[in-house]
Amino acid sequence: MIKKPREKSVRLLTLEAAMRRVPPEHPQFRFIEKEHARLHYGFIGEKALDYFLTFLPNKNSQLLHGLRIEDPLNRFFQMDTLLITPEYCLILDSKYISGTLEFDETTKQLIRHRGEEKEKFGDPLSQIDRQRYQLSLWLDKNNFPPLPVTSQIILTHSSATLTKATPSLMKKVTFHTNLPNKLQSIDNYKRPPLLDNSNFRKLAKVLIKKHTPDEFSLLRFYGIHYHELRKGVICPECSYLPMLQKRGNWICRNCGMYSKTAHLENLMDYKLLIGNIITNKIIRDFLLLPSPSVANYLLNSMHLPTEGTNKGRKYLLTQFEL
Numbered sequence: 343m344i345k346k347p348r349e350k351s352v353r354l355l356t357l358e359a360a361m362r363r364v365p366p367e368h369p370q371f372r373f374i375e376k377e378h379a380r381l382h383y384g385f386i387g388e389k390a391l392d393y394f395l396t397f398l399p400n401k402n403s404q405l406l407h408g409l410r411i412e413d414p415l416n417r418f419f420q421m422d423t424l425l426i427t428p429e430y431c432l433i434l435d436s437k438y439i440s441g442t443l444e445f446d447e448t449t450k451q452l453i454r455h456r457g458e459e460k461e462k463f464g465d466p467l468s469q470i471d472r473q474r475y476q477l478s479l480w481l482d483k484n485n486f487p488p489l490p491v492t493s494q495i496i497l498t499h500s501s502a503t504l505t506k507a508t509p510s511l512m513k514k515v516t517f518h519t520n521l522p523n524k525l526q527s528i529d530n531y532k533r534p535p536l537l538d539n540s541n542f543r544k545l546a547k548v549l550i551k552k553h554t555p556d557e558f559s560l561l562r563f564y565g566i567h568y569h570e571l572r573k574g575v576i577c578p579e580c581s582y583l584p585m586l587q588k589r590g591n592w593i594c595r596n597c598g599m600y601s602k603t604a605h606l607e608n609l610m611d612y613k614l615l616i617g618n619i620i621t622n623k624i625i626r627d628f629l630l631l632p633s634p635s636v637a638n639y640l641l642n643s644m645h646l647p648t649e650g651t652n653k654g655r656k657y658l659l660t661q662f663e664l
């Protein structure tokens with residue numbers, strides 16, 4: 343049962359907005375593009391797990407995707423997928439990397455081999471050890487019994503192969519197609535249930551309640567100024583910028599598309615990149631609106647909560663979603 347569905351992280355959504363709004367000729371664009379690709383393929387890798395996660399051997403399992411919680415020492419940690427049962431917890435970390443991969447168990451590095459070339463992909467074995475430890479601390483701090491926490495790294499790219507696959511490594515790493523077998527063998531290892539039904543439900547509930555989405559100020563991180571961003575409404579059909587506003591319609595000069603709602607997705611770019619507060623003046627500038635009255639019309643049509651009055655009125659995007 344999926345208790346918390348898989349969604350794109352705020353960080354990935356923010357990078358997607360930046361790909362639309364930062365001009366490709368900006369010196370930081372290529373770094374944004376690289377980070378976007380990393381998270382985008384990471385998300386594809388996580389999604390590749392979904393089918394194999396329908397083969398859950400333990401009827402009491404619950405799945406929580408993208409959970410980000412804080413350990414007792416105020417360190418946040420995020421798990422791709424967490425499976426909980428009344429007997430144990432299992433952390434799954436997916437790696438969507440193609441090619442010939444080697445986990446160096448001494449240095450704990452993940453290395454991709456291409457002929458003579460070696461490319462490093464961080465340290466997933468240590469990372470998942472750390473997550474196991476932090477989840478144990480979290481259970482203790484939140485007065486849950488000491489459920490055993492186990493983990494698996496899942497290689498989700500269909501063309502990934504492993505070199506130097508020792509038996510000890512294969513206890514920690516598997517291919518996504520083998521996940522159902524792996525889940526079964528983890529579940530076969532009989533442990534006594536430490537949670538009754540009510541406490542098990544409580545565990546899922548508390549984990550979800552404590553989930554804290556990552557906050558990411560992309561413009562600050564990359565040192566990009568507001569005035570450097572591309573302004574206007576982007577056509578949802580052909581990505582042309584800017585669409586024209588005429589009598590309540592957005593019109594694309596490139597492909598001829600008409601839309602009444604194209605400003606909404608564009609306002610989401612504003613929220614992800616700049617923040618939760620917008621005014622008549624700012625929305626006019628960001629969406630290139632022709633007049634204060636058009637801005638007023640659009641802002642009022644969204645029924646956003648407001649603060650202040652008249653010219654100083656602020657509209658709050660905190661709850662704004664697509």
Ligand SMILES: [Zn+2]
Pocket residue numbers: 577578579580581582594595596597598599
């Ligand atoms: Zn268009």
